[in-house]
Amino acid sequence: MSLSPFHLAIPVYDLAATRTFYGEVFGLSEGRSSTQWVDFDFYGHQLVIHEHPKTASQESVHSNPVDGHNVPVPHFGIILEWAQWEALAERLKSFGTAFVIEPYIRFKGQVGEQATMFLFDPCGNALEFKAFKDMSQLFAK
Incomplete structure (x- = not known):
């Protein structure tokens, strides 16, 4: 692709x-x-x-509940290869990054298994970084 x-x-x-x-x-x-x-x-x-x-979303964070976490809205990010995601998570931890949602695995052992983490940049822009065990399941239900 x-x-x-x-x-x-x-x-x-x-x-x-x-x-x-x-x-x-x-x-x-x-x-x-x-x-x-x-x-x-x-x-x-x-x-x-x-x-x-400063924008309204930077001033006051809105979130929606997803899988027991409060996901900040709006947010953006990138989908990485699994090893890249793991390396980025370790890099961010080494810099003492405060995560909104700590790196974790969703749908473990299921269709659509994915790694995800959320954080804010210094101005309150929310970022999400993901990786899929099987990229062909990116849009799987």
Whole structure:
């Protein structure tokens, strides 16, 4: 399966802290930048952080219950290979990352078995990172 890269621009009210977070904690490569925005290579996709006043969702987090966890809404992320997800979870832990939902396995031994974790960037943008034991089950019910 061949996917086209997506472009996502998100608001950040502390450009310097968020630039450090995506660059150092995640180890993402920077692309172009200005004094008000920075492009990152987000696993082959273009993530742009734009300086912006604090938004309502950054001010007050909304969540929906999913499998006994409070999942922050809105959120975005990427689906990684299993080993990449495990390595990222360890990397984030080594940086002392505070998780909204600690790394865990959903549907263990079932159709759609997946690893997931949720966290916030320094400006309150929620991220989810997933991996599937069998990528062909990405949309399995």
